Amino acid sequence: EAGVTQSPTHLIKTRGQQATLRCSPISGHTSVYWYQQALGLGLQFLLWYDEGEERNRGNFPPRFSGRQFPNYSSELNVNALELEDSALYLCASSMDAHPDIQYFGAGTRLSVL
Amino acid sequence: AQSVAQPEDQVNVAEGNPLTVKCTYSVSGNPYLFWYVQYPNRGLQFLLKYITGDNLVKGSYGFEAEFNKSQTSFHLKKPSALVSDSALYFCAVRDRRRDDKIIFGKGTRLHILP
Numbered sequence: 001e002a003g004v005t006q007s008p009t010h011l012i013k014t015r016g017q018q019a020t021l022r023c024s025p026i027s028g029h030t031s032v033y034w035y036q037q038a039l040g041l042g043l044q045f046l047l048w049y050d051e052g053e054e055r056n057r058g059n060f061p062p063r064f065s066g067r068q069f070p071n072y073s074s075e076l077n078v079n080a081l082e083l084e085d086s087a088l089y090l091c092a093s094s095m096d097a098h099p100d101i102q103y104f105g106a107g108t109r110l111s112v113l
Numbered sequence: 114a115q116s117v118a119q120p121e122d123q124v125n126v127a128e129g130n131p132l133t134v135k136c137t138y139s140v141s142g143n144p145y146l147f148w149y150v151q152y153p154n155r156g157l158q159f160l161l162k163y164i165t166g167d168n169l170v171k172g173s174y175g176f177e178a179e180f181n182k183s184q185t186s187f188h189l190k191k192p193s194a195l196v197s198d199s200a201l202y203f204c205a206v207r208d209r210r211r212d213d214k215i216i217f218g219k220g221t222r223l224h225i226l227p
Contacts, residue, residue, distance in 0.1 A: 104157040
């Protein structure tokens with residue numbers, strides 16, 4: 001069984017550009033979560049999607065947005081990139097029946113120059 | 114608001130010795146508590162969770178954690194450390210009375226010295 005897959009692995013952008021990160025959950029999982037892991041800040045919750053709806057949002061500005069598609073895959077969009085957006089972005093998925101255990105992808109390393 | 118604290122940025126333990134990684138939490142209702150581990154260049158892996166019942170929870174790779182309600186702690190333990198246990202460990206909490214969002218700590222880097 002395939003795990004959570006994220007693409008691309010690495011992404012290099014310049015300040016002011018837009019970045020799009022993609023996530024495919026484990027088959028059968030309906031919830032997708034996005035986290036930002038910046039150096040020294042641990043894991044910061046970004047967004048949670050379930051059944052195509054945004055369930056919750058972390059303390060991030062509106063230029064961080066996303067969506068979940070009918071096949072439960074998800075996109076994270078970051079507009080007007082700033083240098084401090086450089087981080088590892090992790091996606092996780094969970095089954096609706098087991099919301100406590102999240103399965104994580106390997107992440108997308110975003111570098112903003 | 115719910116929160117979780119990992120007071121140690123790094124813990125060093127000699128191979129074969131017992132290890133403890135500390136975690137304290139704050140929630141308004143009953144906590145659901147978790148430990149995850151992150152190996153280099155990989156995502157997080159679930160280790161164990163406490164929902165209810167026995168305060169001592171056993172998880173993957175020989176790890177266990179003890180829920181202490183009076184001290185609001187959920188420390189991760191292992192009787193005998195292995196070099197392969199070296200990784201970044203995250204404690205997390207979910208308050209079922211709120212929005213079901215999981216809050217992660219900042220992580221503790223565990224170094225097992227050969």
